[in-house]
Amino acid sequence: MCGIVGWVDYDRDLTRERATAREMTRTMALRGPDDEGLWIDPHAALGHRRLAVIDVEGGVQPMSEGPATIVYSGETYNFDELRRDLEGRGHAFRTRSDTEVVLRAYLEWGAAAVERFNGMYAFAVWDRRTEELLLARDRMGIKPLYYAPTPHGVLFGSEPKAILANPLFDAEIDDEGVSEMLTNAKTPGHGVFRGMYEVVPGHTVTVSRRGVSDRTYWELSAREHTDDVPATVARVRELMEDIVRRQLISDVPLCTLLSGGLDSSALTALAGRALGAEPVRSFAVDFADETGGFVPDDLRETPDGPYVHDVAKHVGSDHADVVLSNDQLASPASMDSVLRARDLPAMGDMDSSLYLLFAEIRRHSTVALSGESADEVFGGYRWFHDPDAVAADAFPWSGAMLGAGLGLLDRTLRDRANAYERERYHEALTEVPHVPGADARERRMREICYLHLTRMVRMLLDRKDRMSMAVGLEVRVPFCDHRLVEYVFNTPWSHKTYDGREKSLLRGAVADVLPRSVVRRRKSPYPATQNPGYERMIRTRLEEVVADSSSPVLPYLDVGAVREALRRPMGAASLQPDRLPLERALALHDWLAAYRPRHVA
Incomplete structure (x- = not known):
C-alpha cells in the first residue's frame, strides 16, 4: 500500500520541475512511511511513497521496465497466477513484488491488463513509446x-492534497462541489474541488497529447441466477474461503478488525482456520467510562464487547481491545489529523475513533482485514428491511442518521444540497441493470442493492482508506472481491432473506465457524461514544466558532439554528439526533479554516 502522485505536461520540461514534483510526492508521506521515489522524464514526473508489504527489499518504486514506468498503490491478490502466465510468455522477473507483475502485464496486454487483476489498486503507467499516461482504479473503488486536467496535461495523486500542492491547481469550490461534499450522494468521478475528478471505480483514464479519455472496464451487470438457496450458500462459503486465503498473503504482521458483528467475526474465524496453528491477531475498539453503562438505542441494541470476546475465545485469536477516551476523540490533534487525512470535513467521533484505533493497531501490525462492505453486498442495514425506506423516492439511507447532518446549514444551501441529492438519486437509477421478467419487488431491491454498491460503499471505503493510510496501515476489504460482489448482486432478494433476517446468505455460509451468540445477534453499526463528556467538548468548540465573527463557516450556517441547538439539553444516547449536526457544522468550519477554498459561482 502506498501513495502515488504525478504530473504530465506536454508543453514544458519537467526535469526542471523536480522541486514541485518532490513536494507533491511528500504530501503522501503518511501513506508511505518506508520509502520515497521520484522518476522524471521531459514530459512526465512520477512520485511514490511506499508502505512495504510484499517483497520489502525488491518492490521499490517508481519501477521501470523497457519503455514503461509505473507507480502503484494497493495489492493484486492473484499476482502469483499472473506471474506464472507471464513467465510462460517469456517474461523474466527481477523481484517478488506484485508491482512488477502489474507492470509486465501492462507490457503484455496494454490497458486491457486491468481486466485480469483481482485486488485493490490504483496505479499510473507512463509509456515512453506513445508518450501516454494510463491511470487505473480497482473495480469497487477501494483505493x-x-x-x-491542465491546459497541457494532467496532475494526479492518491489524495487531493497531492494535486493541491502543485501551483497549477487552485483550491476552488462551487455550489455543486459544496452539495457533493455535504450530502451522501457520492457521485462517481466527482472530486469536490472545482476541476478535480476521481478515476471512477472500474475505469481507466488515458492522457495523451490529444487530451483525456475515459474507459469502463468493469461494471455491475444483470445475470440470471440459477442456483437454489443451499447451492448459493455453499458458493458464498467457497468464495469467502478463497478470498480470505488470498488476502492473508503478507510479508509483514497482519491482523483482523473485530467488532463482534457477523461480518468481522466471519473474517476472523475464516482467517484463523486458514492460518492453522498460528493464531490470528484481532483488535476491537471500545470507549472509556462506558463499561456496564451502555444505553440501547434505535441503532444499537447491544454493546460490542461481549460478542467480541465470545469470538476471540471461540476462534482462539490473539486479541486486544483499544480503549479510547473523550480527550483523545475530541483533541485538536486528533481532529486535525483526521481533517488532513480526509481533505474534506470529517464525520465526528466516527472518524476520530477509527483513526485512533488504527494508530494503535499500527504499533503491532501493518495489514488488517476489515468486514467493511458486507452490509452493502448482503443487505445488512436496517433500511433494506424498512418498507418506508425501500419505497422512498430517495437514497434509502437519507432518512437515517447519515442524512441528519444538514439541519444547521443555511436554508438556501440546505435546499440546494437536498435538490442535488435528489438529482443524483434519479441519475443513479437510470444505470441499474435489470433481469428481464423480474417482478416489481425484485426490481426495486436490485435498485436498492445497486445504490449501495455504487454510492454508499464508496463513502465508507474512502473513510476507511484515509483513516488507515494516515497512520501507514493497510486495510484489506475481502467483501469487496468483485467475484463475490457480482455473484451476490445477481442473487434474488428472496435468497438474500431466506431465513427472514438480514444477511441470510452470509450467516448461512459461516454459522458453523462462529459462536451462537454472534450468529443470533442483530446488525449493529460502527460504535460511537455515549459519554456525554464528548458532546460537551463539541458544544464548547462550536460555541466559540459562532461567537467569532471572522469564522469562515458562518455564511454556510443558520447561526440562529446553531445557537438554538446549543441551548437545548444534551442527548442521552450514542449518535443522538442533536449531536451529528453539531459535529458536521464544526467539521465544515475546520475544513474551511484549514484549506481556505475560494467559493466560485
Whole structure:
C-alpha cells in the first residue's frame, strides 16, 4: 500500500520541475512511511511513497521496465497466477513484488491488463513509446485516485492534497462541489474541488497529447441466477474461503478488525482456520467510562464487547481491545489529523475513533482485514428491511442518521444540497441493470442493492482508506472481491432473506465457524461514544466558532439554528439526533479554516 502522485505536461520540461514534483510526492508521506521515489522524464514526473508489504527489499518504486514506468498503490491478490502466465510468455522477473507483475502485464496486454487483476489498486503507467499516461482504479473503488486536467496535461495523486500542492491547481469550490461534499450522494468521478475528478471505480483514464479519455472496464451487470438457496450458500462459503486465503498473503504482521458483528467475526474465524496453528491477531475498539453503562438505542441494541470476546475465545485469536477516551476523540490533534487525512470535513467521533484505533493497531501490525462492505453486498442495514425506506423516492439511507447532518446549514444551501441529492438519486437509477421478467419487488431491491454498491460503499471505503493510510496501515476489504460482489448482486432478494433476517446468505455460509451468540445477534453499526463528556467538548468548540465573527463557516450556517441547538439539553444516547449536526457544522468550519477554498459561482 502506498501513495502515488504525478504530473504530465506536454508543453514544458519537467526535469526542471523536480522541486514541485518532490513536494507533491511528500504530501503522501503518511501513506508511505518506508520509502520515497521520484522518476522524471521531459514530459512526465512520477512520485511514490511506499508502505512495504510484499517483497520489502525488491518492490521499490517508481519501477521501470523497457519503455514503461509505473507507480502503484494497493495489492493484486492473484499476482502469483499472473506471474506464472507471464513467465510462460517469456517474461523474466527481477523481484517478488506484485508491482512488477502489474507492470509486465501492462507490457503484455496494454490497458486491457486491468481486466485480469483481482485486488485493490490504483496505479499510473507512463509509456515512453506513445508518450501516454494510463491511470487505473480497482473495480469497487477501494483505493483512491484523483486527477485534474491542465491546459497541457494532467496532475494526479492518491489524495487531493497531492494535486493541491502543485501551483497549477487552485483550491476552488462551487455550489455543486459544496452539495457533493455535504450530502451522501457520492457521485462517481466527482472530486469536490472545482476541476478535480476521481478515476471512477472500474475505469481507466488515458492522457495523451490529444487530451483525456475515459474507459469502463468493469461494471455491475444483470445475470440470471440459477442456483437454489443451499447451492448459493455453499458458493458464498467457497468464495469467502478463497478470498480470505488470498488476502492473508503478507510479508509483514497482519491482523483482523473485530467488532463482534457477523461480518468481522466471519473474517476472523475464516482467517484463523486458514492460518492453522498460528493464531490470528484481532483488535476491537471500545470507549472509556462506558463499561456496564451502555444505553440501547434505535441503532444499537447491544454493546460490542461481549460478542467480541465470545469470538476471540471461540476462534482462539490473539486479541486486544483499544480503549479510547473523550480527550483523545475530541483533541485538536486528533481532529486535525483526521481533517488532513480526509481533505474534506470529517464525520465526528466516527472518524476520530477509527483513526485512533488504527494508530494503535499500527504499533503491532501493518495489514488488517476489515468486514467493511458486507452490509452493502448482503443487505445488512436496517433500511433494506424498512418498507418506508425501500419505497422512498430517495437514497434509502437519507432518512437515517447519515442524512441528519444538514439541519444547521443555511436554508438556501440546505435546499440546494437536498435538490442535488435528489438529482443524483434519479441519475443513479437510470444505470441499474435489470433481469428481464423480474417482478416489481425484485426490481426495486436490485435498485436498492445497486445504490449501495455504487454510492454508499464508496463513502465508507474512502473513510476507511484515509483513516488507515494516515497512520501507514493497510486495510484489506475481502467483501469487496468483485467475484463475490457480482455473484451476490445477481442473487434474488428472496435468497438474500431466506431465513427472514438480514444477511441470510452470509450467516448461512459461516454459522458453523462462529459462536451462537454472534450468529443470533442483530446488525449493529460502527460504535460511537455515549459519554456525554464528548458532546460537551463539541458544544464548547462550536460555541466559540459562532461567537467569532471572522469564522469562515458562518455564511454556510443558520447561526440562529446553531445557537438554538446549543441551548437545548444534551442527548442521552450514542449518535443522538442533536449531536451529528453539531459535529458536521464544526467539521465544515475546520475544513474551511484549514484549506481556505475560494467559493466560485
